[in-house]
Amino acid sequence: MTSSKGLEGVVATQSAISSIIDDTLTYVGYDIDDLAVNASFEEVIYLLWHQRLPKAAELAELKQQLADNMAVPQAVLDHFKTYDIQNVHPMAALRTAVSMLGLFDEEAEVMEPEANYRKAVKIQAKISTLVTAFGRIRSGKEPVAPKTDLSFAANFLYMLSGELPEAIEEEAFNKALVLHADHELNASTFTARVAVATLSDVYSGVTAAIGALKGPLHGGANEQVMKMLTEIGSVENVDNVIHEKLANKEKIMGFGHRVYRNGDPRAKHLREMSQKLTKIRGEEKWYDMSVKINDIVTGEKNLPPNVDFYSASVYHSLNIDHDLFTPIFAVSRTSGWLAHILEQYSNNRLIRPRAEYIGPGMQTYVPVEER
Numbered sequence: 001m002t003s004s005k006g007l008e009g010v011v012a013t014q015s016a017i018s019s020i021i022d023d024t025l026t027y028v029g030y031d032i033d034d035l036a037v038n039a040s041f042e043e044v045i046y047l048l049w050h051q052r053l054p055k056a057a058e059l060a061e062l063k064q065q066l067a068d069n070m071a072v073p074q075a076v077l078d079h080f081k082t083y084d085i086q087n088v089h090p091m092a093a094l095r096t097a098v099s100m101l102g103l104f105d106e107e108a109e110v111m112e113p114e115a116n117y118r119k120a121v122k123i124q125a126k127i128s129t130l131v132t133a134f135g136r137i138r139s140g141k142e143p144v145a146p147k148t149d150l151s152f153a154a155n156f157l158y159m160l161s162g163e164l165p166e167a168i169e170e171e172a173f174n175k176a177l178v179l180h181a182d183h184e185l186n187a188s189t190f191t192a193r194v195a196v197a198t199l200s201d202v203y204s205g206v207t208a209a210i211g212a213l214k215g216p217l218h219g220g221a222n223e224q225v226m227k228m229l230t231e232i233g234s235v236e237n238v239d240n241v242i243h244e245k246l247a248n249k250e251k252i253m254g255f256g257h258r259v260y261r262n263g264d265p266r267a268k269h270l271r272e273m274s275q276k277l278t279k280i281r282g283e284e285k286w287y288d289m290s291v292k293i294n295d296i297v298t299g300e301k302n303l304p305p306n307v308d309f310y311s312a313s314v315y316h317s318l319n320i321d322h323d324l325f326t327p328i329f330a331v332s333r334t335s336g337w338l339a340h341i342l343e344q345y346s347n348n349r350l351i352r353p354r355a356e357y358i359g360p361g362m363q364t365y366v367p368v369e370e371r
């Protein structure tokens with residue numbers, strides 16, 4: 001038996017949801033470049049869950065279902081006030097809050113496909129409310145109720161800031177949601193599939209996935225990118241800091257990818273949004289620093305930026321707290337996790353790989369007093 005470290009190159013399942021072939025990402029056969037420019041996040045949710053784009057009435061119905069399900073139980077909101085919220089990472093809070101939602105859903109353990117679909121709608125709708133409510137409660141503000149006539153993207157920004165977003169902000173945020181929605185068998189999606197392949201419930205699958213997304217080698221990288229940009233502080237400092245990091249064999253957050261070798265197709269869309277938004281804010285330095293880092297890391301290490309790199313300066317330009325960047329990734333990726341969870345249930349087999357044993361050979365037990 002031989003193993004592949006990190007399961008590199010292992011094809012672990014079949015899926016009809018998204019694909020990465022020759023550095024091209026598609027959702028159900030639609031190129032991400034096409035969707036990023038043209039699709040609303042709600043259309044993408046429908047696409048991932050039904051494997052086809054919605055007709056107008058179907059889209060309207062999904063939007064209504066999401067709007068109807070955005071409220072979260074008061075007890076879940078109150079629980080944010082039961083711990084030291086200033087010193088808790090929002091991803092840890094989100095992981096617990098999503099798990100807690102399951103305790104208030106009388107259908108949580110019902111495994112029929114229709115009930116699982118209803119749970120998907122509930123979780124997708126409520127996760128937006130959870131992240132924005134956490135952000136507001138932490139700042140000493142009351143949560144803001146959603147406006148049912150807003151898009152998913154606009155509603156998130158509205159519930160977070162209490163103000164209606166400008167058109168360019170809504171466009172940027174919608175694009176970010178579309179770009180992050182699904183990505184084949186990434187670590188958090190695999191985690192979700194492993195969890196539900198035991199025939200555990202939907203809430204367990206999403207909770208497990210949030211835990212996997214949180215790490216800095218995966219979704220947590222976007223927060224680390226902003227930390228690095230803030231520490232570097234100016235375009236003039238980029239050269240020294242990045243060369244020192246590379247010389248010390250430190251990883252530069254937001255670069256590299258297990259699957260893409262010639263670059264992540266999502267990065268260029270976020271780069272463009274970063275350029276637009278930083279200019280509007282009069283804070284071009286974040287974009288200029290990012291481009292300079294990009295040039296050095298790609299030029300010298302042949303490592304292109306991934307989806308997390310330019311999303312950092314995009315979210316920063318939307319006035320979002322840096323530690324909410326990864327929860328926002330979770331809000332979007334929930335659509336993909338749920339698609340994969342539903343797909344896993346529809347054709348399930350327990351996921352149980354083997355390990356290549358590299359420990360000692362056979363040993364004989366020695367009583368404790370004789371060791």
Ligand SMILES: CC(=O)SCCNC(=O)CCNC(=O)[C@H](O)C(C)(C)COP(=O)(O)OP(=O)(O)OC[C@H]1O[C@@H](n2cnc3c(N)ncnc32)[C@H](O)[C@@H]1OP(=O)(O)O
Nearest residue numbers: 216217218219221250251252253254255256257258306308
């Ligand atoms: C949404 C997402 O999850 S996208 C990924 C987000 N994560 C990050 O941005 C964190 C930084 N990037 C990384 O850590 C990696 O590139 C990963 C985790 C994304 C992919 O990792 P793997 O496929 O396992 O590659 P691995 O970590 O083995 O790296 C291979 C080589 O490239 C180097 N390398 C990879 N990424 C980087 C980086 N960001 N900065 C510097 N060197 C890097 C490694 O040091 C290693 O070099 P070596 O062979 O000399 O030891």
Ligand SMILES: O=C([O-])CC(=O)C(=O)O
Nearest residue numbers: 182183185186187258307
């Ligand atoms: O696919 C991966 O390994 C990581 C990634 O880019 C994502 O989850 O969007």
